[in-house]
Amino acid sequence: MKDDPYNAEFLLRRLMEQTTDSIYFKDLQSRFVMVNKTLATAWGFSKREELIGKSDYDSFKEADARQMYEDEQAIIQSGVPIEGLEEETTWKDGRVAWSSTSKVPLIDDSGKTVGTFGISRNITEHKLAALKAARYAEEIRQIKVGMEEDLDIAAEFQKAFFPNTYPVFPRGVSPADSAVEFLHHHHASSTVSGDLCAIRRLSDTECGILLCDVMGHGIRAALGTALIYATLEELALQECDPGEFLARMNERLLPVMRKGNVFMYATACYAVYNASTGLLRIANAGHPSPLLFREQDHSVRWLMDAPAQRGPGLAINEGAKYQTHELQLQPGDALVLYTDGLYEASKPDDDEEFGEDRLLQAAQKYRERSLDALFPALIGEVQHFTGATEFDDDICLVGLKCREIERGLSPEGGDLRAET
Numbered sequence: 001m002k003d004d005p006y007n008a009e010f011l012l013r014r015l016m017e018q019t020t021d022s023i024y025f026k027d028l029q030s031r032f033v034m035v036n037k038t039l040a041t042a043w044g045f046s047k048r049e050e051l052i053g054k055s056d057y058d059s060f061k062e063a064d065a066r067q068m069y070e071d072e073q074a075i076i077q078s079g080v081p082i083e084g085l086e087e088e089t090t091w092k093d094g095r096v097a098w099s100s101t102s103k104v105p106l107i108d109d110s111g112k113t114v115g116t117f118g119i120s121r122n123i124t125e126h127k128l129a130a131l132k133a134a135r136y137a138e139e140i141r142q143i144k145v146g147m148e149e150d151l152d153i154a155a156e157f158q159k160a161f162f163p164n165t166y167p168v169f170p171r172g173v174s175p176a177d178s179a180v181e182f183l184h185h186h187h188a189s190s191t192v193s194g195d196l197c198a199i200r201r202l203s204d205t206e207c208g209i210l211l212c213d214v215m216g217h218g219i220r221a222a223l224g225t226a227l228i229y230a231t232l233e234e235l236a237l238q239e240c241d242p243g244e245f246l247a248r249m250n251e252r253l254l255p256v257m258r259k260g261n262v263f264m265y266a267t268a269c270y271a272v273y274n275a276s277t278g279l280l281r282i283a284n285a286g287h288p289s290p291l292l293f294r295e296q297d298h299s300v301r302w303l304m305d306a307p308a309q310r311g312p313g314l315a316i317n318e319g320a321k322y323q324t325h326e327l328q329l330q331p332g333d334a335l336v337l338y339t340d341g342l343y344e345a346s347k348p349d350d351d352e353e354f355g356e357d358r359l360l361q362a363a364q365k366y367r368e369r370s371l372d373a374l375f376p377a378l379i380g381e382v383q384h385f386t387g388a389t390e391f392d393d394d395i396c397l398v399g400l401k402c403r404e405i406e407r408g409l410s411p412e413g414g415d416l417r418a419e420t
Helices: 008-018 037-042 062-078 124-159 218-235 242-257 355-365 371-386
Strands: 022-026 032-035 082-090 096-107 113-122 180-187 195-201 206-214 266-274 279-285 291-294 299-302 325-328 334-338 395-402
Touching: 022 037, 022 096, 062 082, 062 096, 062 113, 096 124, 124 218, 180 195, 180 206, 180 371, 195 218, 195 395, 206 218, 206 334, 206 395, 218 242, 218 266, 242 266, 242 279, 266 334, 266 395, 291 355, 299 355, 334 371, 355 371, 371 395
Parallel strands: none
Antiparallel strands: 022 032, 022 113, 082 096, 096 113, 180 395, 195 206, 206 266, 266 279, 279 325, 291 299, 291 334, 334 395
16 A cells, blocks of 8 residues: 555655654663664664664764763753754764754653654764864964054054154254254055155255155055165265255166066155255155245245156156256245145045145145144145045145244354354
8 A cells, every 4th residue: 555645654754764864863871762864874874773772972982972962861851952053073983073963852642751852964064164264264364463463563664764853953952943844744544654754954054855655555655665765865965956866766766666577656856955045955756746835925836836847756767857946935934745645535425536726725725824733724624525534545744944044054064153
């Protein structure tokens, strides 16, 4: 007679024979009383009956078998099932397996607990893949942490490139009494930056001011600033003509920044100011035009805004030449250099940039302010325009203000006083 396809016994038999999960029933001593074909095969038996009377101690390492036994005894005593437990077990032959297991008390018709039964799904492949992925993720995390720590160290190292004090003229006076006021502001868009500024005393009467911007962001750009800083250390006291200074820097940087598949370049502006005469000499290597503040007529204008007044960026053309331009400063006059990150900041919704025109208007608006009030005001105008407090690019501003002209300073060195 054909089996009734909806008979409970028939359905249970089909479940035990066809499911890929392991199904088992155990007595009060956690010995098998019934198992399905999947479990028998996993244990290495061809017939299900061969497992009857055996326990987990027969196939698994003692520690794992004991844990499974204790779990089942707890279920028998408490009546509380285990659901979806992920177990790692080791077979006696050393194989490691993972399973997702649910176990419940086996209760007879009188309500008495007579054992347990459970279903276990082999998740070894999935779990090992997940563990492997977790290991990779941890390795990547550790690499990332290491890189971040290295970047933090690099950032601290890079801070040493920037001024922490400014020269005073004449020597020995306080910054408040110096004939020249200096200020810089730097903000990196990431941990390290491609911007670099330097303010160096060249003699008792002269100082050099350099601002440069290496293309790109992050480590690549920061390495470029390290190259420029090293070149600056070599050239600053050898070449006081700004145009010649940039030409020689270009010669030093070109072989390194254009080597092999490496393509890097930088824009730069270098000025030499004489505190005894008020004479400013300046040269530009593809850098944004500085802002000149005139005290006499309270004006603000671009300095070197004509393309012909600016040479190519550094490390672009071999043998590049840079013109030196001279400008007489008077007390109250100021010069502000900046990198393009200041005016290229844009609104997030339409990519409209703040732009050079707005920068000039903002400078005119705040022209009466001191340098330490001017810089935050200019930055605030950009932030108000973009609606953001952070910048997508590095920004750096450098300012020089002539307070007075110390004509008593000797160009040859030493503090001499005019004869009376």
